[in-house]
Amino acid sequence: MIAPNTALNLSVLFLLVLLSGSSCSAADDVDFIYQGFQHASGSDLALDGSASVLHGGALRLTNDSNRLVGHAFRSSPVRFLHGGGRLASFSTAFVLDIVTVGSGGGHGLAFVVSPSTTLPGASPEIYLGVFGPTTNRNASNHVLAVEFDTVMDLEMDDINGNHVGVDVNSLFSNVSEPVAYYAGDGDNTKVPVTLESAQPIQAWIDYDGGSGVLNVTVAPVSVATRPRRPLISTKLDLRPVFKEDMYVGFSSSTGKLASAHYILAWSFRTNGPAQPINLRRLPKVPRPSSGPSKLVIVKFAAVACAGTLAVIAAGMAAVRWVRKRAALADKLEDWELEHPHRFPYRELYNATKGFKQSELLGAGGFGQVYKGVLRRRRSAGDLVAIKRISAGTRQGMKEFVAEVASLGRMRHRNLVELRGWCKHGQDLLLVYEFMPNGSLDSRLFGTGAGAAADRDKASPPPLAWAQRFAVLGGVARGLLYLHEEWEHVVVHRDVKANNVLLGADMGARLGDFGLARLYEHGADPASTRVAGTLGYMAPELTVTSRATTAADVFSFGALLLEVACGRRPVEPPPPDEATADGGDAPDVVLVRWVRDCGLAGDLLRAVDPRLEGCYDEGEARLVLWLGLMCSQVRPETRPTMRQVSRYLSGEEAIQEDAELVFSGANTAEYFGSSVSMTWSSSGGTMSASSLQGGR
Ligand SMILES: *[C@@H]1O[C@H](CO)[C@@H](O)[C@H](O)[C@H]1NC(C)=O
Ligand SMILES: *[C@@H]1O[C@H](CO)[C@@H](O)[C@H](O)[C@H]1NC(C)=O
Ligand SMILES: *[C@@H]1O[C@H](CO)[C@@H](O)[C@H](O)[C@H]1NC(C)=O
Ligand SMILES: *[C@@H]1O[C@H](CO)[C@@H](O)[C@H](O)[C@H]1NC(C)=O
Ligand SMILES: *[C@@H]1O[C@H](CO)[C@@H](O)[C@H](O)[C@H]1NC(C)=O
Numbered sequence: 001m002i003a004p005n006t007a008l009n010l011s012v013l014f015l016l017v018l019l020s021g022s023s024c025s026a027a028d029d030v031d032f033i034y035q036g037f038q039h040a041s042g043s044d045l046a047l048d049g050s051a052s053v054l055h056g057g058a059l060r061l062t063n064d065s066n067r068l069v070g071h072a073f074r075s076s077p078v079r080f081l082h083g084g085g086r087l088a089s090f091s092t093a094f095v096l097d098i099v100t101v102g103s104g105g106g107h108g109l110a111f112v113v114s115p116s117t118t119l120p121g122a123s124p125e126i127y128l129g130v131f132g133p134t135t136n137r138n139a140s141n142h143v144l145a146v147e148f149d150t151v152m153d154l155e156m157d158d159i160n161g162n163h164v165g166v167d168v169n170s171l172f173s174n175v176s177e178p179v180a181y182y183a184g185d186g187d188n189t190k191v192p193v194t195l196e197s198a199q200p201i202q203a204w205i206d207y208d209g210g211s212g213v214l215n216v217t218v219a220p221v222s223v224a225t226r227p228r229r230p231l232i233s234t235k236l237d238l239r240p241v242f243k244e245d246m247y248v249g250f251s252s253s254t255g256k257l258a259s260a261h262y263i264l265a266w267s268f269r270t271n272g273p274a275q276p277i278n279l280r281r282l283p284k285v286p287r288p289s290s291g292p293s294k295l296v297i298v299k300f301a302a303v304a305c306a307g308t309l310a311v312i313a314a315g316m317a318a319v320r321w322v323r324k325r326a327a328l329a330d331k332l333e334d335w336e337l338e339h340p341h342r343f344p345y346r347e348l349y350n351a352t353k354g355f356k357q358s359e360l361l362g363a364g365g366f367g368q369v370y371k372g373v374l375r376r377r378r379s380a381g382d383l384v385a386i387k388r389i390s391a392g393t394r395q396g397m398k399e400f401v402a403e404v405a406s407l408g409r410m411r412h413r414n415l416v417e418l419r420g421w422c423k424h425g426q427d428l429l430l431v432y433e434f435m436p437n438g439s440l441d442s443r444l445f446g447t448g449a450g451a452a453a454d455r456d457k458a459s460p461p462p463l464a465w466a467q468r469f470a471v472l473g474g475v476a477r478g479l480l481y482l483h484e485e486w487e488h489v490v491v492h493r494d495v496k497a498n499n500v501l502l503g504a505d506m507g508a509r510l511g512d513f514g515l516a517r518l519y520e521h522g523a524d525p526a527s528t529r530v531a532g533t534l535g536y537m538a539p540e541l542t543v544t545s546r547a548t549t550a551a552d553v554f555s556f557g558a559l560l561l562e563v564a565c566g567r568r569p570v571e572p573p574p575p576d577e578a579t580a581d582g583g584d585a586p587d588v589v590l591v592r593w594v595r596d597c598g599l600a601g602d603l604l605r606a607v608d609p610r611l612e613g614c615y616d617e618g619e620a621r622l623v624l625w626l627g628l629m630c631s632q633v634r635p636e637t638r639p640t641m642r643q644v645s646r647y648l649s650g651e652e653a654i655q656e657d658a659e660l661v662f663s664g665a666n667t668a669e670y671f672g673s674s675v676s677m678t679w680s681s682s683g684g685t686m687s688a689s690s691l692q693g694g695r
């Protein structure tokens with residue numbers, strides 16, 4: 001006997017078979033919409049890593065913890081390739097929301113079309129959970145991704161820290177654009193959009209399988225209507241990329257920089273336009289608590305006015321509190337909003353316990369440096385160093401902040417990470433990663449800036465040669481990066497031991513890049529002074545204040561000699577060495593002294609005696625030679641940082657060309673505070689052989 005419902009099922013099955021037989025492509029077409037994900041079941045969506053659906057219906061790919069990867073894919077595959085290599089068209093619309101506590105979150109999210117829902121080999125941070133170090137750039141990935149990236153990843157040649165990119169099998173984007181939409185008459189006005197603005201942003205991705213054109217359009221949900229002109233419209237042949245069946249979904253990751261990444265709604269369709277998302281029914285996402293609102297304060301004040309003495313007292317306390325809040329609040333100028341990585345002053349105030357004296361790490365010409373603990377929601381604090389520069393009424397602050405903000409996403413293992421900035425009144429605050437092992441300067445000469453005189457008494461053991469050599473190699477790589485590998489040429493202008501910091505692994509990080517510009521921007525044109533530090537400053541800077549990479553090379557040369565010799569570029573004369581005529585003895589100029597050692601045929605005599613002979617002679621010769629080459633008076637004769645790096649890494653052998661380095665026209669000498677160039681002829685007759693002593 002056949003039960004009636006079974007009969008029904010059979011007939012439905014029969015109908016389905018009929019349908020799929022008669023109209024193949026129609027049955028293959030996919031069309032779905034998630035107006036919030038609260039009704040998505042486990043069989044519907046494949047979630048992995050940190051991805052989860054919140055009660056309110058938002059799909060959270062990651063929270064703002066570090067180094068997470070989250071994936072969410074539609075569980076059933078989508079047919080993209082049909083017989084005869086015919087490619088399906090597809091259309092998708094979704095609403096994303098990226099929430100960052102503090103500033104400088106990461107790393108972004110991507111819409112992904114992939115042969116699997118798990119993306120094997122996927123890594124966090126810069127890989128967005130889509131690829132990993134072993135899979136990036138491999139054509140056997142068969143992955144299309146459209147990335148919404150909030151970090152400028154130099155390793156991926158990113159254009160900025162807020163871009164949309166179209167990626168095929170690799171996070172090196174085929175096309176990328178700063179996030180924006182077109183508006184206005186003729187759709188020609190480009191309006192920038194900030195992904196990390198904690199506002200819902202809608203994105204549309206449309207692909208025409210026939211013409212092979214992929215369009216990406218983005219607009220804040222508040223704009224309501226879809227911009228007619230796409231932000232990206234690019235020809236992309238996906239036939240070699242797509243397999244027959246592919247999965248569609250999202251991937252996101254966090255790293256040291258972290259944001260919460262949400263998808264609020266999603267619709268997708270093949271061979272037709274995706275269903276429009278109802279923007280009034282978007283789920284809410286948890287917002288970071290941002291203290292009591294103004295409304296609460298107003299109510300509080302009103303109650304106080306009506307109340308008794310006690311309440312009045314409370315009201316006065318409230319007024320004080322409001323005043324304090326006002327003092328801590330940021331008065332923003334329009335341009336400040338344009339630059340990412342701005343920290344609220346309140347956060348930095350709190351991090352340094354109100355810029356308490358006990359948190360002071362150091363002070364110098366540039367201002368004070370405080371140790372700080374950034375408290376982010378539910379996480380143990382993040383150690384940072386906060387540099388407070390009293391910029392006074394400098395003009396040029398705006399330009400400088402623009403530069404700082406753009407440098408903020410620059411990351412390289414030999415550069416101190418600049419986490420963000422804040423302008424408060426006349427003060428500029430820069431937030432750096434914390435370097436536990438201090439500066440190279442303090443490691444070479446004991447603590448403090450003025451410790452050179454009593455370095456013999458300094459307690460920590462001198463840096464071993466291997467460490468010194470590694471530090472120099474690191475600084476060279478960092479400088480090379482600034483000079484040649486970053487999108488703009490960045491001249492550091494203040495390379496010196498004090499600006500080389502040591503990480504927990506004793507790896508060298510160059511700090512304060514670009515900072516010297518503040519002084520230039522702000523300087524009174526009538527009294528433009530040269531930025532830099534005496535002894536590290538290239539002689540040509542006294543003639544022209546135009547900073548060049550060759551001037552950085554000169555400074556690096558001074559650093560090479562300083563590290564090898566354990567002496568500062570310019571030192572006051574030893575106190576017991578009074579000159580015959582009773583006048584002041586001249587300062588000891590390191591370059592000259594090293595050169596004299598070389599001229600006397602014993603270059604290695606210049607090596608730091610505190611090493612007690614424990615050093616690699618080949619490396620030491622290399623460092624000293626290179627130091628002299630970089631210290632040449634004529635900028636064009638100095639090597640470039642690329643050459644310097646190649647010498648230091650042993651990729652290229654240095655030519656010990658005494659003629660060149662010691663030729664009469666190429667000797668710089670410093671005397672005290674005045675720089676003089678001595679066109680010495682005494683060295684002109686030196687031969688290379690006399691420099692090869694000491695081995
Ligand atoms: C963030 O997500 C990860 C992975 O799901 C989880 O282990 C962690 O506890 C979450 N952190 C917070 C602060 O909710
Ligand atoms: C690309 O991936 C495939 C499959 O995982 C692997 O066999 C191949 O070696 C990879 N190619 C490269 C160049 O890494
Ligand atoms: C992509 O954008 C271009 C330019 O607006 C438009 O002509 C084309 O029809 C769009 N293609 C798709 C698949 O939306
Ligand atoms: C996209 O970029 C990849 C890697 O650079 C390249 O192999 C591929 O040909 C590009 N595809 C298109 C359609 O431009
Ligand atoms: C900083 O914030 C923490 C937690 O929000 C709070 O307990 C502490 O009192 C604040 N410190 C200062 C100096 O404002």
Ligand SMILES: *[C@@H]1O[C@H](CO)[C@@H](O)[C@H](O)[C@H]1NC(C)=O
Nearest residue numbers: 436437438502503504505506
């Ligand atoms: C560098 O810092 C780390 C972490 O603070 C510490 O463990 C290590 O001993 C330091 N190294 C030196 C040489 O001081």
